Amino acid sequence: MIGTLQCVVLDCHYPAGLAQFYAALLGGEVDRPDPRWSLDEAWSTVHLPDGRVLGFQRVEDYRQPIWPDPAHPQQLHLDIDVADLAAAERGAVALGAEVKARHGRWTVLTDPAGHPFCLVPRRAD
Known part of the structure; x- marks a missing residue:
């Protein structure tokens, strides 16, 4: 296991x-x-009663998905808590992920089918 779903x-x-x-x-x-x-105005969350969290991220030129039109696909990604960002990135790449961008505190990767996900260092509570 590389991380947990944030x-x-x-x-x-x-x-x-x-x-x-x-x-x-x-x-x-x-x-x-x-x-x-x-x-802030670009990020909002909902902490659900069962402990899960949904995040909402502003995209300036957001295009609404049209089900089931693949030209307007579903738009979401997973944030995954990791203890060690560098080790998690290496592990994910070894599993077939591809690094797309590093943003200081997190790394954006894609899964083998092209879906984006972020590795985010776990913060101490």
Whole structure:
């Protein structure tokens, strides 16, 4: 095992509004302070009653998915907590992932089918 699922992140145009929608649909708390994320106009979260977290990320030129049109695919990614970013990156690449970008505190990779996911160093509580 390389890491644990931190949250599922959905791209959108208005993170706070989509977070409110999912909190009303599933229950939970919108934008609860959490040391793993900065909350601002580009990022919002819902902490669900079962402990899982949904993240909502602003994409300026967001294009809405159209089901089941592959020209407008589903848009989300997984954030995965890891103890050691460099070791996790090496392990994921060994499994077939490809590094796409490094953003200081996290690394963006794609799985063998091209789906993006992020490796994020675990923060001490």
